[in-house]
Amino acid sequence: xxxxxxxxxxxxxxxxxxxxxxxxxxxxxxxxxxxxxxxxxxxxxxxxxxxxxxxxxxxxxxxxxxxxxxxxxxxxxxxxxxxxxxxxxxxxxxxxxxxxxxxxxxxxxxxxxxxxxxxxxxxxxxxxxxxxxxxxxxxxxxxxxxxxxxxxxxxxxxxxxxxxxxxxxxxxxxxxxxxxxxxxxxxxxxxxxxxxxxxxxxxxxxxxxxxxxxxxxxxxxxxxxxxxxxxxxxxxxxxxxxxxxxxxxxxxxxxxxxxxxxxxxxxxxxxxxxxxxxxxxxxxxxxxxxxxxxxxxxxxxxxxxxxxxxxxxxxxxxxxxxxxxxxxxxxxxxxxxxxx
Amino acid sequence: xxxxxxxxxxxxxxxxxxxxxxxxxxxxxxxxxxxxxxxxxxxxxxxxxxxxxxxxxxxxxxxxxxxxxxxxxxxxxxxxxxxxxxxxxxxxxxxxxxxxxxxxxxxxxxxxxxxxxxxxxxxxxxxxxxxxxxxxxxxxxxxxxxxxxxxxxxxxxxxxxxxxxxxxxxxxxxxxxxxxxxxxxxxxxxxxxxxxxxxxxxxxxxxxxxxxxxxxxxxxxxxxxxxxxxxxxxxxxxxxxxxxxxxxxxxxxxxxxxxxxxxxxxxxxxxxxxxxxxxxxxxxxxxxxxxxxxxxxxxxxxxxxxxxxxxxxxxxxxxxxxxxxxxxxx
Numbered sequence: 001x002x003x004x005x006x007x008x009x010x011x012x013x014x015x016x017x018x019x020x021x022x023x024x025x026x027x028x029x030x031x032x033x034x035x036x037x038x039x040x041x042x043x044x045x046x047x048x049x050x051x052x053x054x055x056x057x058x059x060x061x062x063x064x065x066x067x068x069x070x071x072x073x074x075x076x077x078x079x080x081x082x083x084x085x086x087x088x089x090x091x092x093x094x095x096x097x098x099x100x101x102x103x104x105x106x107x108x109x110x111x112x113x114x115x116x117x118x119x120x121x122x123x124x125x126x127x128x129x130x131x132x133x134x135x136x137x138x139x140x141x142x143x144x145x146x147x148x149x150x151x152x153x154x155x156x157x158x159x160x161x162x163x164x165x166x167x168x169x170x171x172x173x174x175x176x177x178x179x180x181x182x183x184x185x186x187x188x189x190x191x192x193x194x195x196x197x198x199x200x201x202x203x204x205x206x207x208x209x210x211x212x213x214x215x216x217x218x219x220x221x222x223x224x225x226x227x228x229x230x231x232x233x234x235x236x237x238x239x240x241x242x243x244x245x246x247x248x249x250x251x252x253x254x255x256x257x258x259x260x261x262x263x264x265x266x267x268x269x270x271x272x273x274x275x276x277x278x279x280x281x282x283x284x285x286x287x288x289x290x291x292x293x294x295x296x297x298x299x300x301x302x303x304x305x306x307x308x309x310x311x312x313x314x315x316x317x318x319x320x321x322x323x324x325x326x327x328x329x330x331x332x333x334x335x336x337x338x339x340x
Numbered sequence: 341x342x343x344x345x346x347x348x349x350x351x352x353x354x355x356x357x358x359x360x361x362x363x364x365x366x367x368x369x370x371x372x373x374x375x376x377x378x379x380x381x382x383x384x385x386x387x388x389x390x391x392x393x394x395x396x397x398x399x400x401x402x403x404x405x406x407x408x409x410x411x412x413x414x415x416x417x418x419x420x421x422x423x424x425x426x427x428x429x430x431x432x433x434x435x436x437x438x439x440x441x442x443x444x445x446x447x448x449x450x451x452x453x454x455x456x457x458x459x460x461x462x463x464x465x466x467x468x469x470x471x472x473x474x475x476x477x478x479x480x481x482x483x484x485x486x487x488x489x490x491x492x493x494x495x496x497x498x499x500x501x502x503x504x505x506x507x508x509x510x511x512x513x514x515x516x517x518x519x520x521x522x523x524x525x526x527x528x529x530x531x532x533x534x535x536x537x538x539x540x541x542x543x544x545x546x547x548x549x550x551x552x553x554x555x556x557x558x559x560x561x562x563x564x565x566x567x568x569x570x571x572x573x574x575x576x577x578x579x580x581x582x583x584x585x586x587x588x589x590x591x592x593x594x595x596x597x598x599x600x601x602x603x604x605x606x607x608x609x610x611x612x613x614x615x616x617x618x619x620x621x622x623x624x625x626x627x628x629x630x631x632x633x634x635x636x637x638x639x640x641x642x643x644x645x646x647x648x649x650x651x652x653x654x655x656x657x658x659x660x661x662x663x664x665x666x667x668x669x670x
Contacts, residue, residue, distance in 0.1 A: 075419070109452025118451035125418060125455060130442050137443055140415020140423075147371070147397060147421065154415075167438070170408030177403065200584045331453040332487050334511035 058255035061280035065228025080115035093313035132165035161192025178215035179276030210247035224251030349526035355501035374426030410436035445488030473643035481614030495559035519557030541591035547577035554605035565661035610638035
């Protein structure tokens, strides 16, 4: 007997998707992430942003769709490809950008950089650079909520590559065993750095593997923000109601290389172009044009709004100070007297 | 004879258990988690009885998944609980090293001071019980290498009993090494013992001729060596480091300033080990106090073997400590 039965989110009534205004908000959120990252490319090329920078251009529907279903009391743990998650969570653009510029005004005081964005006030616990390394931590956050009887969940993002790591499997087992309020979100963009899914996994149906641990597991079109939102809302509600951990495989694609260092020699250009036909921003815009009377003027307005926010953020981030090297050793240990 | 049996002297294991019981009773945020800590009573019997007393939520058996449950400890600590995670042995802890080094030790700094991890991790270390190479190593020097954590090595019953509370009060991750050969050691608890000052080494025996610097399972051997040396009128001072990070070198250096000779005893390997760090600090800061080169008595450069005579040969022994001290004294 299986402990739970997997369900298909595309079957049965999910309730109506959000209305016109809601779709408008989703579009704006996705555009914020897209335009932000495009600016990151420019700043990286200009030498202002350094280090490994992993862009999520093409994957915005995941960040935005998932966060619609989360509350401020939920916790989020994520990967090094997390600009989108951070912005969707509500971390100010200027704080994210300042972090990438190594400024003390950055959301991790310039100690983390692009891969390690943190905002404890928003319960955003990284920004993890070790593939799958954040997954057990997320289980611990979920365990704490469960032990203290709080009605929150922990949302843990990871990629398809992480599903090959032991930490994923250990945590899936632990979370199912202990019925933890954990929402495991696999952002399947088909490549673990440069290795395609079929060359890294003997079983490429990732949801099926998660289901084998007793997690309810669904695969969802990760390019359709409305589908993502519907599925995550339903999963989140079940997790909150004590149904134990859920696994969502969001099938998506990154339009750019693994990182700014990556020459992207392992993918067919034709494959990339094919996926760009399903650009999540275009998909939603087209739908809004067809159903909401949305038009070019409307799009221009959103773009202008996003552009203004971005320019303000760039200006503000650039003004951030640099932490003096004398403070190098701060935060290795907690300061005495500041015990959490 | 009638009446109750005479109360036996408590063991190091009893002291650890009493510390856990006290911690669980004192703070409902505290819970114990690890392989076999509950129904089994702990691989070394440390947590026997605690499941019945505190229930399965707070004395939590885990699957054999070191990385997952140590990582879960990190997450629970971040979320405001005070987990005590038992990893059976230091050799097994290598499976959780990603969580200990990349997360527990790192998150506070990498988040710019936002994510504190008040986690306690307990594990056994050391050889001497013929458990062969995958259950016998002394890797506390590896952990002492890592900024962001505190590393403790209780060598006495009182430290076993009174280090846990301050470790739990520490806002940062603490790793506690319990030497496997100590669990059955008995002793008389100090009635005046108080929470241990985790920043300070302890002088376990006063002496004027040579300083023996050690920790954990080697403390008893160092004290025995000191007694043997005393029969030759060589008075050895014995320093128990007890906190391996941050290392209290001041206590060791103050002792060397009195005795002018130092022997460092460490069950870990000599090369790039904890003894090298201690010896280097004496050379850096106490060079002009020395009347002889610093001696080291360490584990042999070999995976610890099973056969008794080979295992004994691989480990620091009293005779070797005595010989090193005599060389230093000249």
